Amino acid sequence: MPTPPKSASALERYRAEAAANPKSVDALANLGWGYYGQGQIMEALKALQDALALDANHLEAQYGLALVYKASGSRAEATAAFEKALALADRLEDRVRAQMLQRLIHGHVNQLNSGDWNLGQHETHA
Numbered sequence: 167m168p169t170p171p172k173s174a175s176a177l178e179r180y181r182a183e184a185a186a187n188p189k190s191v192d193a194l195a196n197l198g199w200g201y202y203g204q205g206q207i208m209e210a211l212k213a214l215q216d217a218l219a220l221d222a223n224h225l226e227a228q229y230g231l232a233l234v235y236k237a238s239g240s241r242a243e244a245t246a247a248f249e250k251a252l253a254l255a256d257r258l259e260d261r262v263r264a265q266m267l268q269r270l271i272h273g274h275v276n277q278l279n280s281g282d283w284n285l286g287q288h289e290t291h292a
Contacts, residue, residue, distance in 0.1 A: 183197070191224050198231075211234050229271070241278050245279075248278075
């Protein structure tokens with residue numbers, strides 16, 4: 167029997183982890199990301215919504231939900247979810263990570279609104 171691709175085995179691990187820990191926000195968020203990575207949008211949506219039902223301030227689940235809405239063509243829902251993720255990213259103590267996520271989020275919102283990321287010129291730092 168052939169060995170399944172690593173991504174498929176990761177998804178199986180996420181499923182098992184979520185089944186064993188159905189009240190774990192991290193387990194459900196990971197499951198949602200696993201489904202999203204496999205293009206299983208409806209399953210990703212459910213897992214991420216379940217994670218956010220347990221903790222509405224879980225940044226990774228919120229950002230994942232925004233990407234899922236975007237992938238499904240739900241522009242208004244995606245924009246609202248990205249705005250919430252933007253607010254959650256602003257609370258991060260790690261300012262570099264916060265700025266990185268905020269830039270990504272702005273790019274996604276710009277793309278939803280104009281079809282272009284519109285992030286301007288890339289800055290170079292010495």
